[in-house]
Every structure is written in C-alpha cells, then in structure tokens.
Amino acid sequence: MKLIRATKGNLLFHLAERERTLLVELLSLYPRVPAAHQRLSNSAKIPGGEESQRLLDDALAQQRTESRNKLRAFMTDPRRFERNEAGHRLSISPAEVEWLLQVLNDIRVGSWILLGSPAQRLEIDSLNEQNSADVWAMEIAGSFQMQLLEALEGRT
C-alpha cells in the first residue's frame, strides 16, 4: 500500500491486487477482541464500580456494532476501491483512517489474545497449524497500521 496523494480531507492510496485481497480478508476478521475484555479499573475503590463497568462494556459493545456496520458499508461501496491497470486506488478521509486504525488494532490485539497474550514475539519455528492464522492476522494488521500512521504523519 502506497500513499499517492494527501490533501486536508482525503488520502489516496495505491494497493496492488494482492494487498487489496489481504486487506479485505483481514478486515473480515473484525471484531477480534473478546467482549467484556477491557476493565475500567484494577481496584475495587471506584464508587459504583460494577455499574460503571457495565456502562463501559455497553459503550464498547455499541462501538463494535457501529464499526461492524460501517465496515460492511466500507467494503461493499463500489467507489471505495477504484480499479485501474496497476491495481486499486483507495480513497479515505483522515477520520476514516482514524477509525481504520481502531479496527486494525482490534484485530491485532484480539489475535494476540487468541495466541495466549505472549510476552515475546513468536519465533518462526514455533508456528504451527493452530497459531499461524492468528500470527498472520496480528502481523498483517500491524503492517497496515504502520502504513496508515506514516501516511497521516506525512512520512511516506
């Protein structure tokens, strides 16, 4: 994925056919972080802690639902990926980049959780049939995240 042009309201990327396939495949995994995974606090010293935790769980669940719907619309919009001879052009606003970063990080962190939250990066010789798909999702999500961050910061 390569940034072609950045204006105040729009970022235009070039994606090779394979990159588009990878992105679509990857985004289809959303959401990956288990519901009610996040804790509001580590201690029991928050007044009304259980109620606050429930409200947080509800807010995050609502966000996931909205993101899933938005993602469905994003992926099925025929104008989103404009095909040309070299591959595809993807046009997104900075606000959509921000949202995509959240979606990609959910996939990255959720995959890491599914791998058992390893403290160290998994070495190639520890890959097997059970974990390779999650490692793939974690690494590819991270790669797309970094490309979006670089585009936002004008580092490409």
Next chain:
Amino acid sequence: MAETATPAAAPGTIQEPEEKSKSGQDSGYLVICWNDPVNFMDYVTHVFQTVFGWPRQKAEFHMLQVHEQGKSVLTRESMEKAEHYVHQLQKYTLHATMERDA
C-alpha cells in the same frame, strides 16, 4: 510495547507538571496506561495525541514511560472525565484503567 521507531524524547528529558483537572471538583482519579507487548510505540504515541490533544513530544514522553516503567499516569480528573478518557483509550484497544488517587 512493540518497538517501531526511535522517539525524539527520552523519559526524564522534559519535566511533566502534575496534571490538574480542569473540572475542579472531585479530581481524584488517575487515568493510567499500562504496558503490553503488542501495541506499537508509534501507535500509542498517536493515540495519546489524538485523545488528549497533546503535542508529539508530550505524547512520546508518556509512551516511553509506559514502555520503560510499565505504566504512565496520563491525567488526574474527576470520575466522569476519567471514565471518558479510559473509554476513549480502550476504543483504540490500549490497556488503560482509572484508579482512585491514594
């Protein structure tokens, strides 16, 4: 925290004043971000800039605190505002909590 870049600032190179709540009353809740081995350093810096509106140098300072000391107290707020910030950080899947200031 997964390493992705060499930051411009190192911990201790800038003095961070203790965060004060803008909301005045009941500002006894700390918003804390905890280290994990999965979130990229650049990503965490970006999220701090976005959620708190901080300049890059301040965001990097706190990101490095998280990375090197295991956690960083990001702000001290009222309960309501602390909840808001924790929710915003968790939307980005960062490991953030709020704790009552002792």
